[in-house]
Amino acid sequence: MSVATSSRRKASKRQASSDIEDERPSQSRADEQVEDDEDEPQARRRATNGVKKEKKLDISRKQNTREVGEDDDDEDDDGRIDVENFHDQPLSRADAAKLQGLGRDWNNIAKHVRPNWRVVGDVAVALAEVGEGEDVVNGLVELDDIMKNLIDIGAEMDSHEKVLDEIAQKILQGQEVDDTADRYKEGVLVELRDYRNKTTRQKYAKSEEYASFKSAIWEVQQPDKGMPPITDFIPKEDGDDSDDDDELEMGGVNQNYNCPITLTLLVKPVTSKVCNHSFSHDAIMQSFRGSPSVKCPAAGCTKKFARTDLVPDKDLEKRVKAYERRARRAAENSDAEEIID
Template sequence: MPVAGPSRRNRRDASEDGIEEAMPTQGTDDVVNDDEEEQSRRGAKVKKEKSKGSRKTAQAVEAEDNDDDDADADPLADFGDQPIDRAQAQKIHGFSQDWDMMRKTKHVQMYGLVKDAATAFAEFAEPDPASKLLIEMDTLMRDLMDTETEMLYHNKILHDLHQQIVRGEEISNIADRYDDEIRTKVAEYKKGTSRQKYGKSDQYASYKQAVFEVENPGVGMPPMADLIPREDGDESDDDDDDVQVGGVTQDYKCPLTLTILVEPLTSKTCGHSYSAASIREYIGVRGGRQQCPAAGCHKSISLGDLEPNKELAKKAKDAARRERMREEDSDEGEVIE
């Protein structure tokens, strides 16, 4: 199982409290269900192990649900100070894989939970509380990204050590060497500015886009440079082209019906999406391959190119609900003479 670096536990203390504070006690039953609360608790437990100076395995983090004392074991200590042979190298490889599995199966799930909670806060909370809650959720999102980055470091360093042993290189005191490399990597990462750590992250851009859409319907998200202020150590805004790229206004309308997407299917050929019933009728009547009906697209598509898009379906459903709410608010505001 993978071994946690010396900075894992303190992170969890802050993030676990952050999760509890960020989740309000009222109005979020439709956002955080029992399964998601369990994921939140276990995700926070992973983060808490991030920074208290002991090396932990992913399985040890899991074991804490039953016995916290057992989680203090240090599996790399079993290797001692002697050179590692190839048979032992397989265990190192297993530790690396466990870090990657824990990141993919548990930690990454938290991104969707935080994004859903933040968009709900933006949509339903009063302006002042929403602002405070959204600041907390943004901080939590960044904490999750920090934790994932450290998980990637554990995975890569263990993988590299395994490869060196397989190549016949002699490695002694592997536990100390592993800890030293983790400390160095984490220290370098922490020195980075907010733009350097988050500005080019697809996960963070997706989060910011989702919240911005709720707060500013029909408006394209500004460049990330406007959302992540420049700090000492950043290049000037004019030079940082990657951060200057703005968001795209999401269109949730089917190009055939011109209404909000229903059970959207997305083309693997061109990436455009359509309501399931309308695109099946469009292609089915003609048969074979047909030109994509999206404006300006010249790709040809067939029914075999289409696949369900659950994430887009959820977004389209939320967009339809917000549109209905805006129409209702507009109707209530009209004065009937």
């Protein structure tokens, strides 16, 4: 920064002395020769004045309120950053690590925020349990929009992380990266534009958050039927592929809250990161019998997993409890009907 400041000052000095030359009255060569020696100190004084005038202008242009003193020569330590003339420097490898750190910050924010979106599903379940009617339908439509907006925000957070990481990778590969702020801004805008251009299916059909939101409502409304694929809820639009990649879609899983081992309702459920099957905690832990991994006990599943692949599934546990509650209420109702009969 001090380099930029001092080169600017040199420029203004040059400017000042040429002004002075212009101001000199036109004289004959001879006169000039004679007077030169005499004039010299005065000329220097005038030059100095000129420089000071220039500096004053310069500084007022920058809206600096500092007074210009007589001994202004050691301005190098004035600490001002000459923003207009500040040359953008390429980032160093150390900066790449900082960018990656920023990317991780976005990731952490997303990780903290995302689990809370389940509350939208909880509200939807509570609303669906009220029954039918226009208010319920409208409320569920509204919650559906909220869920989609949240997923959009998730995509935006992801794009920040992605763009920062891409810039960092370029630096680490030895590419010269400058204008980083612009690259970052521009990169995120491009990502967001690409996202907006996606179809509704492309945005939400493969979102786990949307799938669990939809299936939570489905379970309340049609507890006896398996949920169809998520795409059944999202009409096909221009740009959607044919239904070839159905197998990749979420949903369509018949909700069953029984543990595949105990065949009774899940207790303290854990879910396998490998194949997404869930089990009662104690039952699956016993099935390891000392070996490091076990074949998945779920019917038709050929995957193997270790204890560390099993994560406590609080969300599922909540749904099991809600299911129990509904089952109990249904039983009470039918008991009541029997009594009336």
